[in-house]
Amino acid sequence: MRMTVQTDYALRVLMQLAVTGEQRTIDEIAQAYGISRNHVMKVVQRLATLGLVHSQRGRNGGLRLARPADEINVGALVRQMEDTSQFVECFDSGTNHCVVTPACGLKHALSGAVEQFLVHLDRFTVADLVRKPVDFGQLLGEENLAL
Known part of the structure; x- marks a missing residue:
């Protein structure tokens, strides 16, 4: 990311x-x-x-x-500053035009990776x-x- x-x-x-x-x-x-x-x-x-x-x-x-x-959490800050819901096209069903989405596991894999990235940052403060x-x-x- x-x-x-x-x-x-x-x-x-x-x-x-x-x-x-x-x-x-x-x-x-x-x-x-x-x-x-x-x-x-x-x-x-x-x-x-x-x-x-x-x-x-x-x-x-x-x-x-x-x-x-x-008291300032890094993970919370990144969530407030970044739009992680748009990491790849298929994250937003309203704008997704990828033809393989119904059979693709990429969205699941990437959403888990983004979440783990943020969870890791939650362990830190400024x-x-x-x-x-x-x-x-x-x-x-x-x-x-x-x-």
Whole structure:
């Protein structure tokens, strides 16, 4: 399974906020990872809608986690960010045009694989993804880390 760039960036944003424990701006996050500011902005809007980050506008604004990193489940995040119901054409009976669907076992095999992928991710929180906060923070150019 391949996750979208949005999910990848969402995880990166959450990990950076978990390591710093402080507010960060969209520009700071984009610069630290060397990614597009516009992509980060779209991801942050989605994370705010999902209740995972607090966003404050204005001169002293920025982003911070809406709850502790050890309470943000990776599997749940991926389910919220990804549309796994469209993994292959036959997953959606409304748009499926594959002629072998009635006799094919691919849908069953793939749906089980996708579910196991998500179940595996359910074992992790954002805090688990940054087990070495000093190393992680240093790679992002962070000086003040939440340890």
